[in-house]
Amino acid sequence: MQSDRAARLSLFLMAIIPALTCAVAYFFLLQDYGAFGDEGSFCTIGQGITKGYLPYQDYFNEKPPLQYFWTALIFTLFGSEFESNRIVASVALFLTLFLILIQVAARTKSTALPLFSATAISVIGLIMQAYNNTAESSLALILVTSLILIFKPGRIGYASASFLVGLLQGLACGFRQTAIFSALFLLVAPWHRAPRRLYVAGFLLGGGIWIVPLMMLGILDDAIDATLLFHLDNPGRTTYYHGLKTGNYNAFAIWSLVVAACGFHAWKTGKHYWMCLWLVIAALPFFGRMDAFRLWPSTMMGLAYLFMNMEMAINRCALRFGMIALPLIIFSVEMPVKMTLDRSIAEKVVRYTRADETIWVGPFKPNVYCISQRKPASRFYFLLPWIVKPGVESAVLWDFSQNPPRMIVDTSNKLFNLQKLAPLLAKEIESNYRLVGQDAGGRYYLRKPENT
Known part of the structure; x- marks a missing residue:
């Protein structure tokens, strides 16, 4: 026993x-x-x-x-x-x-x-x-x-x-x-x-x-x-x-x-x-x-x-x-890349926004929401070619009209470009947001005071 x-x-x-x-x-x-x-x-x-x-x-x-x-x-x-x-x-x-x-x-x-x-x-x-x-x-x-x-x-x-x-x-x-x-x-x-x-x-x-x-x-x-x-x-x-x-x-x-x-x-x-x-x-x-x-x-x-x-x-x-x-x-193993870029974007988001303010990061960087612990301003918190079917872009704009994000980060790259995926959203950003920074992570926009 x-x-x-x-x-x-x-x-x-x-x-x-x-x-x-x-x-x-x-x-x-x-x-x-x-x-x-x-x-x-x-x-x-x-x-x-x-x-x-x-x-x-x-x-x-x-x-x-x-x-x-x-x-x-x-x-x-x-x-x-x-x-x-x-x-x-x-x-x-x-x-x-x-x-x-x-x-x-x-x-x-x-x-x-x-x-x-x-x-x-x-x-x-x-x-x-x-x-x-x-x-x-x-x-x-x-x-x-x-x-x-x-x-x-x-x-x-x-x-x-x-x-x-x-x-x-x-x-x-x-x-x-x-x-x-x-x-x-x-x-x-x-x-x-x-x-x-x-x-x-x-x-x-x-x-x-x-x-x-x-x-x-x-x-x-x-x-x-x-x-x-x-x-x-x-x-x-x-x-x-x-x-x-x-x-x-x-x-x-x-x-x-x-x-x-x-x-x-x-x-x-x-x-x-x-x-x-x-x-x-x-x-x-x-x-x-x-x-x-x-x-x-x-x-x-x-x-x-x-x-x-x-x-x-x-x-x-x-x-x-x-x-x-x-x-x-x-x-033959390739070590995973350090998350320097995502953390850098999240740090800027935290610097410009309060914990109770919403943001939007796209086309596709959901890690930024997670690391910064900021809520997306739209239920469509990312936009990809297989997501942007008719009606999705207008749904994002509707969400923005009800709950304008304090900050938007455009993380467009060669694969996913916001201007091509959602041109109306890109115009919304240009009209109601001002560019406050740009680096390898993307372009950072804050809502204009007159539109707050």
Whole structure:
């Protein structure tokens, strides 16, 4: 009995120490690096929720609501500064790593493989931007948990595991619309050892957990319009998609190797071919817009599956191969850029405005709202080619007429130009605002006294 307890403690420590170390290192070493617009949106809307505002109604975005509310919860506990935004990502990273490393530690008596695995995953996380607060950081945790429940239900049994997997898939749809494809695939995939109705019941409960509160808050219609209907009549929606860029080759190569390794295992054992298809389905968002962070959930699922199914001899071979491959991966990693520019813009915003005054920063710099902790003057707090459909620009101007921003920052660049995206808004700025500064971050305008 005592030896079993000691073995369980050893297993726990072999997983939790490297997982916690990596997550803490990510937080403290990278909290001022890797500016990313989606993260700025989650932070901005999360800050708004803590002040009583609502997503979709007060802040437009096309993403499902759960990452906003999860971010707001962390802000409530730790404060709404940008640094707390990275706590959201670090918590998800820690839990995901812990679940994976438990599988590693259970198959070895050596500490070398868990430590190596943690290091390798941390490097992959750098490549796939796991340090950013995105929906993908939460999806990785949800999907890895689902995978473990499918293959290793343990004492809870197959019936409870089926229900919980369904519940997790329902929750996943609250983080990313495309998670519905994973949920539907798991409904028909040949893993069920309990009636499928348990999975369906869990899915309905998981969806209800976040859909019912939206109804109670009176924003369900707004959420449906923003997340599902907004782009149906949007002629600019195709500009959202882009192919594989140079900086994302490493991420795609790593993901491809993981999928290939899972495929090799399926071929060797003659089972779980469906698992490879699930990995591809989990990565579907990447094939529309090829950003590295979209591969993170699928890659973590694949690694968890491999660690759960590798025999000790294969583990030793993997360790030797990894020792050779890891330095090559490390040397090919590009470190994220420091957020100097976004912080510089936010500092000027804070200098010129009070905490109770609104601002508008565009076309696209949501991190500035987050860092400066200033509320956007319009629910459309950013304008991008796939957002500016007919009616959006006039909605921004209407919001400005009701709540004129004290300051506007034009952050136009070669990709996104405010003059081209919203010419009427550009005229509004020219007529009612005066230029007070210009630097690499953009052009800074204050509302003219006579128009205040």
